[in-house]
Amino acid sequence: MRNLVALSVLFFCFGFMGRAQVPTPMSTNSSSGVTVPDTTEKNTIKDCEYGDCINGWGKKLFSYGYYEGFWSNGKRNGYGMFDWSDSGKYIGFWVSDKMTGYGVYIGVEQDMVGEYTDGMIQGLGYIVKGDDWKQGVYNLSQLVESYPFVSNDVNSGCTAGDCQNKYGRYKWSNGDSFTGFFKNGKMYMGTYLFASGDKYTGMFNNNNQFHGQGRFFFSNKDYYGGEWLNGKYHGRGYFQGQTAADDKIGEWSNGTFIKRL
Structure with missing residues (x-):
């Protein structure tokens, strides 16, 4: 998982910590159907390599890859990562062994980011294949409504796309920016980049706070992936510090x- 965080940073261009306090974000006024690879229990080669693969955090091996993350009642639930040996990896959220919630699939030929249900993009998201981006509304991983993303020829405010109810980029005068999906003029899902170099990717609430499911990349290489409530870590989560001793x-x-789990 520590190596995975470094890979994720390349892909995406508070209580207990005295080192970093997450700022409150500022207010803002057809693809073919594709699924990620199989994650069923067949071909299990080791029930649990380490940790607790029943009701905690653990790593389980399969003939085609492995899963490392949270478990509930012996099933993948919450934040975790599945790495297929030859086809890619999914980093995100699970419900009863199914990729469900906010997630990122990094594949050999394409990447799929957004709202997942039962292993498919269902709702808002985008699929990237080379230089081709398709963002909008998906049904069973098929793009059913495309959201244009073109420059608005301004240097601040809504610099590209639609920052009211579709997909856009908003830039503030302090150097912060958000790129992603908006609902009613509020950030809904996407990437918030701080001028400091910190970065959050995930879901937001109506007060533009990190909320629900998301990942935070600190400029000092610390990392948090998991559940949020009103801008704070809340629920099950994985914090990676500078050394293994700092991990929580x-x-x-x-x-x-x-x-600790």
Whole structure:
């Protein structure tokens, strides 16, 4: 998982920490159907390489790859990563062994980012193949409504696309920017880049706070992936620090680490 974070940073161009306090974001006024590879329990070659693969955090091996992340009742639930040996990896959220929630699939031929249901893009998202980006509304991984993304010929504010109810880029005078999906003029899902170099990718609430499911990349290489509530770590999450001794994997409450899993 530590190597995976470094790969993810290349792909994407608070209680307990005294080192970094996540700022509150500023307010803002057809593809063919594709699925990610199989993740069923067949061909299991090792029940649990390490950790707790029943009700905690653990790594399980398969003949075609491995899963490392959170488990509930023996099933993949919450934040985790599945790495297929020859076809790519999915980093995101799961419900009962299914890729469901916010997720990122980094494939050999294309990448798929957005809202997943049962292993397919269902809702808002985008698919990238080379220089070709297709962002908009998806149904069973098929693009059913395309959201244009063109320059608005301005240097601040909504610099590209539609920052009200579709896909756009908003830039602030302090150097921060957000690129992603908007609903009713509010950030909904996407990437918020701070002028400091910190970066968040995931979901937001109506107050433009990190909320639900998301990942935070610190400029000092620290990392958090997991659940959020009103801008703070809350629920199950994975924090990776400068060394393995700094890592915190488990339950969080309003930004405070409360239970190791």
